[in-house]
Amino acid sequence: MRTSPRRQLISDSVLAVVMTAFSLLFALSVGPHTAVEWEGLTALPQRPADAFSLVLIVCCTLPLVFRRRWPFLILAATTVPVVVLNVLDYSAGLGDLAAMVLLYTVATQRGLALSVLAAVLVMAGYLAGALPGNQQLVWTDHAIIVVVTALVWVIGRTIRLRRAYLGELVDRADRLERAREADTRAARAEERSRIARELHDVVAHHVSVMTVQAAAARTMLEKDPQVARDALVSIEEMGRTAMAEMRSIVGVLRTDGPAERGPQPGMHDLPGLVDQMREAGLTTQLWLEGEVRQLPPGVDLAAYRLVQEALTNSLRHAGPAARAWVTVRHEPSELMVHVEDDGRGLVLKRENGGKGHGLVGIKERVALYGGVLRIGPRPGGGFEVRARFPLKDR
Incomplete structure (x- = not known):
């Protein structure tokens, strides 16, 4: 989990203040004779700390407060006072340690080229300040400095690469999650659209037929009660059929158990559909051409729903004296x-505003199976719906 910028600034401020305090304490307490007491070495030509050197020491460590914001610039700026202190034989305190901290920061937060340049800058600052005045140092001491510098750089680069790798894994997981959510939303939208088409086809057809028959029954109630009674019986049967089909469709939405689903209607049910239209008052004729064969289930249902919706629109909008023709031609392809x-x-549909989902559902069904659809007025008057469904060779 990433640390907030405010907490990073607080932690860097504490680090800078602590290192500055220890650096000043080290410069004031450690002199040239201290090395003799510790190591038994010859006293080094080191000047005692004064106000000038203490200011330079502060300039070496206190800028660590902004090490995450401008790490390379801070490293370049602090290298100058370290070199000046070493050249003038002052103690640099913890200035060399601050340079290592800045090198680590550059390696973890900047690119390869800048981090390499930072390592070169650290080594150049060490060589410029240490070699001229410290003749007591041997080649092993210099080798240790080189190894430590390289180790700090490698650790920083490793951490940066690991962070980048983990960040890429997180981004990839987020992308996969977003793609999965998008697929889920698309699947849900498609399923809702399919259920909406089915409900519309069932409700619009049966309710339209029931409305026409109810109007006929009301008209014939006093003139011919028997005709009105037959119309009411037909309305009852149509209502039961509509309820059964709606129950079958809505059952798909249940999650607490398997839905009771009957077989979907198909082109073999066209004669019954035509009879329903005739009973509702629409003179309808059916022609079947070509060799009848078994159709794919999806095409079979889509073609049946197309005929159902087209006849329902004719029943509702064509007028009381209209006639309808249904032609189904089976071809090899x-x-x-x-x-x-x-x-x-067409006139009535314009008068009613042309609103409805039936034609939209027809277009979606035909397009789903790669068909070609034409909807519009007939050359000799009236309205027509023509569709061609491609069939794969079997």
Whole structure:
């Protein structure tokens, strides 16, 4: 988990203050004779700390407060006072340690080229300040400095690469999660659209037929009660059929158990559909051409729903004296469905605002199976719906 910038600034401020305090204490307490007491070495020509050197020591460590914001610039700026202190034989305190901290910061937060340049800058500052005045140092001492510098750089680069790798893994997981959510939303939208089409086809067809028959029953109630009674019986049967189909469709939405689903209607149910239209008052004729064969389930249902929606629109909009024709042609490579009427459905549809989901559902069904659809007025008057469904060779 990443640390907030405010907490990073606080921690860097504490680090800078602590290192500055210890650096000043080290410069004031450690002199040239201290090395003799510790190591038994010859006293080094080191000047005692004064105000000038203490200011330079502060300039070496206190800028660590901004080490995460401008690490390379801070490293370049602090290298100068370290070199000046070493050249003038002052104690640099913890200035060399601060340079290592800055090198580590550059290696972890900047690119390869800048981190290499930072390592070169650290070594150049060490050589410029240490070699001229420290003749007591041997080549092993210099080798240790080189090894420590390289080790700090390698650790910083390793941490940077690991962070980048983990960040890429997190980004990839986020992308996969977003893609999965998008696929889920698309699947849900497609399923909702399919259920909406099914519900519309069932409800619009049966309710339209029931409305026409109810109007006929109301008209004939006093003139011919028997005709009205037959119409009411037909309305009852149509209502039961509509409820059964709606129960089958809505059952798909249940999650507490398997839905009770009956077989979906298909082109073999067209004669019954045509009879329903005739009973509702729409003179309808059906022609079947070509060799009838078994259709793919999706095409079979889509073609049936197309005929159902087209006849329902003819019943609602074509007028009381209109006639409708349904032509189904089976060909080796395609299925052609043509529904037409001689009424004035286009005029009525414009008067009603042309609103509805039936034609949209037809277009979606035909497009889903790669078909070609034409909807519009007939040349001789009336309205027609023509669709061609491609069939794969079997």
